[in-house]
Amino acid sequence: MNTNDFQSHVGRMIRSAIGCSLAVAVATSLTGCTSLTQPIDGIPANRLSPEFFPPPKNDLVPVDIANLSREPPRDYQLGPDDILGVYIEGVLPFNAPNAPPQPPPVNFPEENSTLPPSIGYPIAVQDDGTLALPLIEPLEVSGLTLDQVREKIRQAYIDNEILREEKARPIVTLIKERTFDVIVVREDAMGGGGRGGDETIRGSDRSAAGGLVKLPAYKNDVLHALVETGGLPGLTAKNEVMVLRASEADKRKRTEFLRNYWASQRAAMVDPCYCPPEMPDDPSILRIPLRVSPGVVPNIAEEDITLYDGDIVYIESRETEVFYTGGLLPGGQHLLPRDYDLDVLGAMALAGQGIGSEARGSGGGGGFGGIRNLGVAPGMLYILRNTPCKGQVAIEVDLAKAVNDPRSRPLVQPGDTLILQYKCEEEVINFGLGTFFTYGVRQLFNN
Incomplete structure (x- = not known):
């Protein structure tokens, strides 16, 4: 090969390489490769510290509801108002x-x-x-x-x-028999009202509904208050019952707790680097769990579940226990399951996007030239999770690894935002397939 032929061959190789690079660049720009145009700096799920993951709840067991009721005496004992x-x-x-x-x-x-x-x-x-x-x-x-x-x-x-x-x-x-007037406030969906109150209790998971319930002596407990107002908390309510005592001492304790907490917050916010902690539980409010870990015996005393005039039984909604979806997932807000764990694959299915299926809400990965499901499914999911002090961590989930490795599919927790994206090479492949079936096949038939 003489010098001119060698230079000509090298020139063709350089032009071919440049052409391939330009083709890839054009394909990338035409597909809108989100890994380049909208990059998310994520940490692989299997490398993240365990403190960023919620505790599992699949193994929680219900509390014996007999612990929520009083044991009546053998013979009725009289008292005022009988x-x-x-x-x-x-x-x-x-x-x-x-x-x-x-x-x-x-x-x-x-x-x-x-x-x-x-x-x-x-x-x-x-x-x-x-x-x-x-x-x-x-x-x-x-x-x-x-x-x-x-x-x-x-x-x-x-x-x-x-x-x-x-x-x-x-x-x-x-x-x-004497009765005790107890107020029940519920934020869960109920099929009916109570029988024993002056006011029928009706409501939905979007609003709190309440009423006055008259509980006979020795039936003035949490279980009877729940039974009279629709039963145990539904799936839209938290797995606990809150009891607020009507005594003036307890009211003063709650008021003093809130006053001291907000006073300390105002004093600390003077520091620009201050990180506000989560508000602690009010010690004057009794919280009775309805599900506990195996082997845990809840310490529920009879005086805890006994109700008196003016006491308030409060069932709190789980309305804030939601996660959000975006990107190639159908956008929306979804309520997390109450009694079992939900990993990222289940969350995608709950949002209407099965693993390995074509992306919805995007033109990529779908059909080309009237051919459906021809292309590579999106393979990268990001979980945007809030951290203390208004921070955020992005958890990177490779869906191909998540299918085979449970450590690569973390559990979803309240407040998470799930964003589904194509990898850059997946978008290039889909663009190539789309171009071929749109123009290439036409050219083959024309020739």
Whole structure:
């Protein structure tokens, strides 16, 4: 080969290389290669520190709901506001000495009451726990059973020489048990309202609904409050029940907690480098978990689940437990599952983009020349995850590795943003395939 032929051959090689480079550059620019035009600096999922991943919840087990209810005593113990049916022959009601005794009245229970029919004249237990009867001093009956009250009444009339021992046969029954007015506020979707309240409770997962529930004595607990208002929290609610006490001491504790917290925040924000921490839980608010890790026995005492007048049972919504999708994924906001884990592949399917399928919301990777599913599917997913102090970390997920390696498909957590993109070489391949089936095949038939 002479010098001129060698130079000519080298020139052709250089022009070919330049042509290939220009073709790749043109293809890249025409496809809008997002890895170049919209780069995301991500860290591979299998190299990220474990502190950036949420704890799994697949293995959580439900709490025994029997722990949410009180154990009733063997015999009902009286207290203020109980209404008794009392009949004392010759005294209540009063009869003339020669008149025949009047039969005691029969009282039928209210609707939905579990009490049997009772007899006697209604007399309420006073706020101080005493029972006022004719001709004798008030009797202390708080904490006593019906049998004990009956015997105490009998002995009082005998001791005061009002009735002879053989005539002292009082009848004491329970007409209506005392109740506790509890407020229930729910932010989950419910199929119906409660039976035991003055106001029907209805709502949706988008708004809080509440009402007043009257709970009978020894049924004044969290479980009965939930049952009366639609049952256990639904999937749109958090796996916990919050109890806010109505006592003035607890109200002052909550107010003082918030005042101290925001005062410390205002003082610290003077520092430009200050990183605001998450707001801690209010210690005066009782949080009762409904699911726990295996082997964990929740410390739920009876006084924790017992409710009194004015107490508030609050079911909080999971409305903020969402993740977002964008890029080649259909854009949207999606609610995370409550009771099981969701990895990136499941999140893509939930957003309507199965692994290995054509991208939606983009012209790339789809059909060319009327041919569907001809092209390379997008293979790079980025998770934009918030970090403390308003920071962010980008987690890079190679979908080809994620299919085969569980360590490469992290769990999605609330607030994540999932962005699906093509790799640059995938867009070049798709552009080449599209060009060939659009123009190349036409040229073949023309020739």
